[in-house]
Amino acid sequence: MYSVTATTTPLRLSATGISKTVCVGSLYVLAGGHHYSTLQSIRVRYSPVSLSSTTSKRSLSSASPKSAIKEFFPRVETKQIIEAESAWKHPVYTEEQMRSIRTEHRKARTWSDRFALAMVQGLRWGMDFVTGYRHPPKGDVKDPKAVTKFTMTERQWLNRVLFLESVAGVPGMVAGMLRHLRSLRTMRRDNGWIETLLEEAYNERMHLLTFMKIAEPGLFMRLMVLGAQGVYFNGLFISYLISPRTCHRFVGYLEEEAVLTYTRVIQEIEAGNLPEWEKMEAPEIAVKYWQMPEGHRSMLDLMLYVRADEAKHREVNHTLGNLNQKEDPNPYTAVFRDSKKPRPSKGGDLMKPTGWEREEVI
Structure with missing residues (x-):
C-alpha cells in the first residue's frame, strides 16, 4: 500500500x-x-x-x-526477498586502468581471420545504417559544415549503444550453451570455458539494462533488435558448430569496434559536445554493478567502465581464438605453475588488446 x-x-x-x-x-x-x-x-x-x-x-x-511511468526490468521484491544477488561479481577497475584503454587492431593472419574481419565490417555497415551513426573520417575536418554533418546527439548515441548491446550478449551465450551441451554429450570436462563465456554474456546484458534506464527503445528499434537477434543467434549457432575459432575471432574484431565507439563517445563528452550528459549521473544499477565510488558516477565515468569491459572482451576472445578449441584449458580460469610471470586475468590490471598467444599461456 x-x-x-x-x-x-x-x-x-x-x-x-x-x-x-x-x-x-x-x-x-x-x-x-x-x-x-x-x-x-x-x-x-x-x-x-x-x-x-x-x-x-x-x-x-x-x-x-x-x-x-512504466518500469522496465524492475527489481522483483516479495514478502521475504529483497532482491536477487548475482553470482558474478564484477572486478574493480581503477581510473588509471580505464584511462589506459586504447583502440587497437589485430591483423588478420589466416583465411579464418580474414573471413571473420569481413563479416564484422559488413555488420558494422548495417549497424551504422540502422542507428544513423556518423563520424568524421580520420584527419582534421576544417570545414564547419562538414563538422556539423557528422555531429551525433545524445539520442543518436543512445540509439547506437542500445542496438549494439542488445546483440552483444548473444555470442557468449551461444558459445557457452554449445560447449555446455558438448560437455554433456561427450562426458568430458570443458576446462573453464563455459563460465567465462556466460559471464561475458551477462556483462553485456548489464550494459543493456544500464542504458535502458536512460532511454527506452522505441517500436522501430525493438523490431530491428528482434530481427537482428533472430538472424544473429542462428548464424552464430551454425557458425560455432563449424568453426569455434572463427567465431571467437569474429567477436574479438567486433569488440574492437565497440572500443572504438565508446572511445568516440568519451571524446565527445570531454569536448563538451554532449551537454545533456555532462552533469548526468549514472543509474543506480550501474553504480552497484561496477562499484562506482563517490564522485565518479557521471556519464563520462559510466562510458569509461563500459569501454573497459569491451576492451576485456576484445582480449578474451582474441585469446580464445588462438587456442586449441577442444583440448586447451581456459587461461582466464586457470591456475598457472609459475605465478610470477604476467598471466591473463579477469580484471583490468593487465590487458593485451590483440590477445595472448597460445605459447604464452599453454
Missing part, C-alpha cells in the same frame, strides 16, 4: 512493483508499474535524460512521459 499526502484528505492507492515518483497536478504520487487512467495530467517528476530537443523522423528510442 502506497500513500499520497495532499493538503487536505490523504489519498491511498494500491499498486505493485517498484515505486516511482510522478506528479499529479500539484500532488506527488508514489506509483508502481501501472498506468492510472483515472488520474489526469500525470507527468514524470524526474527523467534521466531529456530527448525532446533531438526529435528525429524515425523514433528509435523513446523517453516520453507516458512511457517513462
Whole structure:
C-alpha cells in the first residue's frame, strides 16, 4: 500500500512493483508499474535524460512521459526477498586502468581471420545504417559544415549503444550453451570455458539494462533488435558448430569496434559536445554493478567502465581464438605453475588488446 499526502484528505492507492515518483497536478504520487487512467495530467517528476530537443523522423528510442511511468526490468521484491544477488561479481577497475584503454587492431593472419574481419565490417555497415551513426573520417575536418554533418546527439548515441548491446550478449551465450551441451554429450570436462563465456554474456546484458534506464527503445528499434537477434543467434549457432575459432575471432574484431565507439563517445563528452550528459549521473544499477565510488558516477565515468569491459572482451576472445578449441584449458580460469610471470586475468590490471598467444599461456 502506497500513500499520497495532499493538503487536505490523504489519498491511498494500491499498486505493485517498484515505486516511482510522478506528479499529479500539484500532488506527488508514489506509483508502481501501472498506468492510472483515472488520474489526469500525470507527468514524470524526474527523467534521466531529456530527448525532446533531438526529435528525429524515425523514433528509435523513446523517453516520453507516458512511457517513462512504466518500469522496465524492475527489481522483483516479495514478502521475504529483497532482491536477487548475482553470482558474478564484477572486478574493480581503477581510473588509471580505464584511462589506459586504447583502440587497437589485430591483423588478420589466416583465411579464418580474414573471413571473420569481413563479416564484422559488413555488420558494422548495417549497424551504422540502422542507428544513423556518423563520424568524421580520420584527419582534421576544417570545414564547419562538414563538422556539423557528422555531429551525433545524445539520442543518436543512445540509439547506437542500445542496438549494439542488445546483440552483444548473444555470442557468449551461444558459445557457452554449445560447449555446455558438448560437455554433456561427450562426458568430458570443458576446462573453464563455459563460465567465462556466460559471464561475458551477462556483462553485456548489464550494459543493456544500464542504458535502458536512460532511454527506452522505441517500436522501430525493438523490431530491428528482434530481427537482428533472430538472424544473429542462428548464424552464430551454425557458425560455432563449424568453426569455434572463427567465431571467437569474429567477436574479438567486433569488440574492437565497440572500443572504438565508446572511445568516440568519451571524446565527445570531454569536448563538451554532449551537454545533456555532462552533469548526468549514472543509474543506480550501474553504480552497484561496477562499484562506482563517490564522485565518479557521471556519464563520462559510466562510458569509461563500459569501454573497459569491451576492451576485456576484445582480449578474451582474441585469446580464445588462438587456442586449441577442444583440448586447451581456459587461461582466464586457470591456475598457472609459475605465478610470477604476467598471466591473463579477469580484471583490468593487465590487458593485451590483440590477445595472448597460445605459447604464452599453454
